[in-house]
Amino acid sequence: MGNGTSIGRVRGLGSSHQGTHHWLTARLTAVGNLVLIPFLMISLALMPAHDYATVHAWAAKPLPATALILIMINTFQHARLGVQVMLEDYIHEEGGKIAAWLLVNIVPFAGAAFGIVAVVRIALGSA
């Protein structure tokens, strides 16, 4: 990009050199959520009962298990990006910024990993 002028060299970069990626990823994962979350909600609504046997049998099937793992990846990433923007808007002290940075970069990955392990365990029938 750019044609050598000063505006051409900085256009699209922003101060952090990657703001558009953050923005675009939020949109991309939003589209994913638009498919995945209604799938989860409609599946749960259509179940004849919500006891262990019914829900476990559903979650163990390939398509629901795939959707659930995709939710763990896609929805946690979307939530991570959104929470990050919220924290950036409201936290101004250096200590708070470090705490927010740790939170945003650790908790969503830990949560998603736990969720994926749980789905794999259900799908592979070892519970």
Next chain:
Amino acid sequence: MAQAPGKRPLSPHLEIWRWGPAMLVSILHRITGNGLAFVGLALLLWWIGALAGGPASYQTFLDWIWLAPAGGLQTVTAILGKIVLVGLTWAFFQHMATGIRHFVLDIGAGYELEANARWSSLTILFSVAATSVFWAFVLLH
């Protein structure tokens, strides 16, 4: 020039403006999004973890958020559980509707005052209607 930092004029903030639909859904998008992130995903992990843990742990999950067979504290948490689940459903539909509104705004459409206010109001109408339909279906079918 020699003003103290606290006395400097501030730009007009929320309390200055008359509330309108666009302001309301803008802040609702943030509130519902963060509510879904912190409460919704925590509940999702409890649910899937309990399901992976086996019949006993899944029953514990159901008892505490919905069924309350033991009475006492469970009665309270089961009422809270129902409120939270309905609240999360509404939060999802509201966040989804305002999210779609953002997609429209992203392509540069929907900034005319009247259209903007109309679509903002419609997101709220949609989220309340969709939540009602969803729970009516779940509880009645």
